[in-house]
Amino acid sequence: MASFTSETTLTSPDDVITPEFRLVVNSPTPTSSVEASKSEVDIAAVADELMKGRISCRYFLPREVPRSTIEEIIEVARFAPSGNNIHVVEDQSRRPWHKVYCLSGDKLAVVKEALLTAFVNEPEKHASQYEYYPPLELMPQPYAERRQEFGRMVGQALGIERSDREGRLKAAGSNYQFYNAPVALVVTIHKGLRQGSWLDVGYFLQSISIAACARGLATVTQESITRYQSVFEEATAYWR
Template sequence: MSAMSGLAALLEARISTRAFRDTPVSQKTVEDLLNLARQAPSGGNLQPWRVHVVSGTARQAVIDAVQAVQQEHPLGEPDPEYRIYPKPLAEPWRTRRYECGETVYAAAGIAREDKMGRLVHVAGNFQFWNAPVGLFIGLHKDMEPGQWSDLGMFIQTFLLAATEAGLGTCAQEAWSIYPRTVKTAIGMPEDHTLFCGIALGHADLNADVNQARTSRAGLDEIAVFDGF
């Protein structure tokens, strides 16, 4: 029961942190978290994940490279490696995504009519929300949907391990709209797909945006029980 209580607390505590302090995070700390994350399950034990970790000048190099490309491609590079959301995005998923955005903007104090404010906020993705460490997660292009599922379990395990260590995280698919630029900057092989980035650091607990809490669908919407 105590183990379940501890896990429940971690699941409740984990959020997408969008404001960080500049307190450093050591390489040893990141290694410890990744050592926990690599215990995540994967079909056939393929362990398909590939991780690139950046801090200091390496982190800034990625930020600078993407900012340079954004001048010409503000909405992302042509021909992305994968589509983040279906197009069109049907219900109920469209409403869930809309409500998520409105919750975050409201917490950050950005009005619906403040278009520039919203654009500036979104641009924070490409600064890792000021987190001192960034991770980029990819997998080989030969991998199939089953291995993408494995990647999700690896990422969730990492996020929970970081939460237990008192650190904030934000999984960021936003980086995937600049795959060629990011992969060149970090040295990820071309035969790998860049899935997402992860911002890692000490959360700014006083930042209004970190008070945002998104809702979750009820069991009646996501589960069917039979035979009980």
């Protein structure tokens, strides 16, 4: 059990009240000053550890995540900042600026099969509605070099040689299996909005990642499935 406390010190009438927040972990009454100091955790340190502890996980355990936990994470993440606060919807009859599709179990299996089939059998038929990166030959340095280096690092970690085309395709196909995660959250945005709102989506996704990390859950953010938006729409049409 935890609670928040605030401490405020004013040194002159012109000072602005600036609370210093600390996270206090409720525990039995400490018997010494040492135990008392251990019962208080600096909230900044907690936040720092959560942000530093977030990783892009590429292998998930098949453990069920309770629906209540997912709802908690999304509820917390909706407080992420956005331009003009346009994503906050108190009245559910109004159209939000984005939607979150939560997939698990049989529904997730249907989407995974459809995406992987499209990736393996007909990749040339699909294209994203926007470019996440420019073509590598047009990407300025040092960003192009960093992207190539990251690809080499991933290949080495997986034991896949650059010449192993089959191995590389299999690894790429893991994107469309959501790395075997038991839950996938697919976030969409109204196509009439612009880059500023895409930044807002980034804040929202980061908030989801941190909230999940705080609950002992790993995450990875993926852009790869945007290429197969029509496949996703078709696979989910009967229950959307």
